[in-house]
Amino acid sequence: MTSSLLLGLIGDGISASRTPRMHENEGAAHSIPTIYRTIDISNPRLAEVGLEELLTGAVRLGFDGLNITHPFKQQVIGLLDEVDPVAARINSVNTVVIDSTGRTTGFNTDVTGFAAGFRAGLDGAATEAVVQIGAGGAGRAVGFALAELGIGELIIADTDVRRAEGLAADIVEATSVGTRAKAIGLDELEGAAASAQGIVNATPVGMKAYPGTPVDTSVIGSDTWVADVVYFPLETQLLAEARAKGCRTLDGSGMAVNQAIDAFELFSGQKADPQRMRETFLSF
Ligand code: NAD
Structure with a gap:
């Protein structure tokens, strides 16, 4: 079983993201010490750094997984060892699992996340x-x-x-x-x-x-x-x-929370508690 998790989010202008807190809280609740860092390309320190260098750096430093957001969801595909068929079909990756050998596999939990949020919030529509x-x-x-x-x-x-x-x-x-x-x-x-x-x-x-x-x-x-x-x-x-x-209405929280629930399971092998993840998301 995973004993600890080192995770990150690569994207532009992501300092206010709620995803790090959802993963860190959920990891703690599963007794998996979890550190989740934002790797924000709007940070001047990263001004000259490309996606390939960031991904290689994360693999070399022992990250267990990454979320990928704007503007890299398509660009990252060509840099991965393997891409899940659903993510390949939509040509977009938002979650990368890095195994103990450094092998990278891309997934898309935005799709499953929106679908889960829809089923929960607009059932029977x-x-x-x-x-x-x-x-x-x-x-x-x-x-x-x-x-x-x-x-x-x-x-x-x-x-x-x-x-x-x-x-x-x-x-x-x-x-x-x-x-x-x-x-x-x-x-x-x-x-x-x-x-x-x-x-x-x-x-x-x-x-x-x-x-x-x-x-x-x-x-x-x-x-x-x-x-x-x-x-x-x-x-x-x-x-x-x-x-x-x-x-009847459905707000954006369902997609945001459920993409993190699905990513947490990919990173840790453990099922996240939907209620706890939602409460963390709403606690900002
Ligand atoms: P994006 O820039 O990739 O895409 C936005 C698209 O909307 C573009 O194709 C643009 O041409 C189009 N557009 C803009 N204004 C329009 C208008 N008035 N009429 C018709 N088309 C218009 O942006 P994105 O990454 O897809 O993000 C869009 C929104 O989704 C943002 O608010 C983002 O925060 C949100 N988002 C939410 C979640 C979630 O989990 N809930 C996940 C990702 C993004």
Whole structure:
């Protein structure tokens, strides 16, 4: 059994991440002393350091695992010894397990994390037609998770229409469950949102730096469910307006907590306690 864990998160501007505390608390609760460091490329000390050097350094220094976030989730794939088939299919890795020989294996727990959060928070929600706004890093994970959840038709909008088209094509190609996926322009978004059974925001709109809503909520019906991946703040303007209409809503905490739950199990071989992980996440 793992006797201690040395973990890290590699990314840009991650000093406020809640992931380190979730892993350290959970490790302690399993009597596994756990140190989890942020390796933030916005730190001037790392100004000239590339991802390959950071990964090699972590392996050499005896790290047991890493989480990978923006802007490295795709770049890291080419640097790993092995990539789990799900992560390879979506072309995005957010978790790297480093074994005792230094061998690296990449996984994607954003996909499983969003799916678990969805099952817990929107159980039984209608999923025949769903509109997803945003096809960037989080959006790719959300799109594949929705497909695996059995969405009938996924309609994807992004200000960068080529990103939306690329994600729709990848989902159609990769999924065996027969999800239909298509990209639409922003000019078609309101019409699609008005007739969808569910809407997911996977853009940064709703964060303090990006105020507002990604779609005009006056077009959304009260029987439409609305999910957001933004978790700074948890109550985005989109969710507040949707809730005021009587819509079922899902905030970004489910994805954030469940990606850490799944990563903890990969790092430690132990099952994390979902309630404790959630309480740690919310305790900031
Ligand atoms: P990103 O920059 O990779 O992707 C954002 C995408 O949204 C881009 O493709 C962009 O073109 C598009 N976009 C931006 N504004 C838009 C608009 N008004 N209409 C349509 N498309 C628009 O960013 P990301 O890494 O995917 O992060 C997005 C959000 O998800 C952030 O708020 C981040 O904090 C959050 N996030 C949450 C979790 C979680 O666990 N809950 C995990 C990862 C990211």
